[in-house]
Amino acid sequence: MTSLEQSPGRVLVVDDNEANRDLLVRRLQRQGHATETAADGQQALDMMRASAFDLVLLDIMMPVLNGYEVLKQIRADAGLRHVPVVLISALGDGESIVKGIELGADDYLPKPFNPHILRARVDASLAKKRLHDREQMHARSLERELEIARKIQAGFLPEALPEAPGWELAAWFQPARQVSGDFYDAFPVLGDTRTALVVADVCGKGVGAALFMALFRSLFRVLAERLLTPAGDGAAQVCELVSGVNDYIARTHDRANMFATVFVAILDPATGGLVYVNGGHEAPILAGLHGVRERLTPTGPAVGMMQGLPFLPGHAVIAPGESLIAFTDGVTDAICTDGTRFSEARLLDLLAQPAQSADRTVASIRAELQVSTHHEPFDDVTLLVAQRQRA
Structure with a gap:
């Protein structure tokens, strides 16, 4: 003994x-x-x-x-x-x-x-x-x-979302455990003339996914500052940004076999123009006065699986009165009380009616999930909404 x-x-x-x-x-x-x-x-x-x-x-x-x-x-x-x-x-x-x-x-x-x-x-x-x-x-x-880890990870999320005339941003983040592999980010770039939007879902759950969440988030921030310049081609720069993160993860942490699905977009608030890369992520939704107008489907694979993966740019315009809704699969895969999945179809039904604000869009989705599903999510839930106000 x-x-x-x-x-x-x-x-x-x-x-x-x-x-x-x-x-x-x-x-x-x-x-x-x-x-x-x-x-x-x-x-x-x-x-x-x-x-x-x-x-x-x-x-x-x-x-x-x-x-x-x-x-x-x-x-x-x-x-x-x-x-x-x-x-x-x-x-x-x-x-x-x-x-x-x-x-x-x-x-x-x-x-x-x-x-x-x-x-x-x-x-x-x-x-x-x-x-x-x-x-x-x-x-x-x-x-x-x-x-302690939860508090540190919360510090990686933006303390306040960027503000731009004629725009409203709102977000919701709910980890399934104390720490999460999901994250969202929104920060000004190109001399505050553009807004970078990021939603990502690192594979796995728990502490390992949370560590890589911090790494992915930091890489996107650092490389965005270095690669995004006013003189360059915005589409090419966004692809270079995602490729840089992909190659670093695949080269430096290949033995960990970690990757993330990622949606990265650069928004021009003045025009509503959006250039983006969707790296294997759930297709964000453009919705407005007449319901869902467009899905921003993947333009490349998940990020970090191997070096040299190709990523193509996508283009869209958020018209006045429309919203961009980016989310992780914790929303659509949430388990309802009857054992079924919440599903993309149900999310699209919620967005069929135009919302008055980004906050109300987030609130309506959150309320529907909490009413329909078990109170404790089995997967991390992340939602980011950017709404352009009507002229």
């Missing part, structure tokens, strides 16, 4: 027979354990709810509440169920022992008390408790680390 498993415990002795309690207490204290006693089941439960114990030695036949009733309540209480319980039973009372084990007892201690058996039962039960405590401590530590 490790030193932790051999360390003394705090033991509650529950028995209506004072002689039995005194005998057990003396032997337990001789082994170095701290002890408390209870003369009936209700007193034992009250003590357990008021103070922490590492082990309970529980007699079966007692007044007020017998050992079986106490055991049932301990195992039904989330705050107590992890405490090991050793039943005290008369030697040869097999039926009582079986019933107690079925109710959740961890072990049994026969009467009359043999000091060697007592030590063995107590040591084994305390070792189990120590193991549970270590597991809980580790779980809490992981929760703290994941919460």
Whole structure:
């Protein structure tokens, strides 16, 4: 045993027979354990709810509440169920022992008390408790680390969306776990004359996907600053931007086998012109006064799978009153309460009626998902809407 498993415990002795309690207490204290006693089941439960114990030695036949009733309540209480319980039973009372084990007892201690058996039962039960405590401590530590990671990852999302005259941007981001492989971004480029829009979904879930999410996001930001220039061909530059991210991921992190579906667009707020690359991503939607007008289908493969992949530019114009709705598959693949997928068809139906603002578009999709699906998403959900106001 490790030193932790051999360390003394705090033991509650529950028995209506004072002689039995005194005998057990003396032997337990001789082994170095701290002890408390209870003369009936209700007193034992009250003590357990008021103070922490590492082990309970529980007699079966007692007044007020017998050992079986106490055991049932301990195992039904989330705050107590992890405490090991050793039943005290008369030697040869097999039926009582079986019933107690079925109710959740961890072990049994026969009467009359043999000091060697007592030590063995107590040591084994305390070792189990120590193991549970270590597991809980580790779980809490992981929760703290994941919460830190969640806060750091939230910092990679834009604190505020860019503003441009005649435009409104809105977004919704909901990770399925503490951290996410999805991300969206929107930032000014080309001397604040254009707006870069990015929505991406890194393969996988959890911490690994979140780490690559941060890498993809940072690469797009850094390369956009370097590659996008007013004098160049906008379409060629967007393709070069996506190719640069693709080649870096494939070259530097090929052993990780990580990739992302990505939609990257450069918006000219003055004209509504949009030049974009859709790298294997869900086709964003252009919708306006007459419902869905166009889908911006893929112009290349997912980003990061191998070097030298071809990416072609796409072009579109967002007319006054129209919106660009970019999303990840966490929206359309969400599982409804009847077991079906939310689906693209349902999303398109929602967009058949023109929305008054980007915020309202996001709010209507979010509300429909929350009403129709399970409250806890099984996949990350990301939505970015850019709406051009009517002239």
